[in-house]
Amino acid sequence: MMRTRFVSFGFSFCVTGAAIAQFVWKDLLTERISLTSEVKHKFDALEARISTLESLKLQKKESAQDEGQVRVEV
Incomplete structure (x- = not known):
């Protein structure tokens, strides 16, 4: 009788542990x-x-260079 209870308790404990581990694994994933x-x-x-x-920044550089060229040409 005791042996049956221990086996039943052990099996239930393992199944419950596996179910909890599955939920935790899925949550972590x-x-x-x-x-x-x-x-x-x-x-x-x-x-x-x-x-x-x-x-x-490139547009500002190009516009500054264009203004510099205009000043040289004038």
Whole structure:
């Protein structure tokens, strides 16, 4: 009788542990995917802002060079 209870308790304990481990694993995997997606989105936004700033800087340089050439020609 005791042996049956111990086996039943051990089996239930293992099944419950496996179910909890499965839920925790799935939660951690979801969190990792979410974090990766969020970081990628932020880096894409940062890259877009940097490219915009670089293009503005190039436009200012070109306009400054054009003004310098106009002054030399006059």
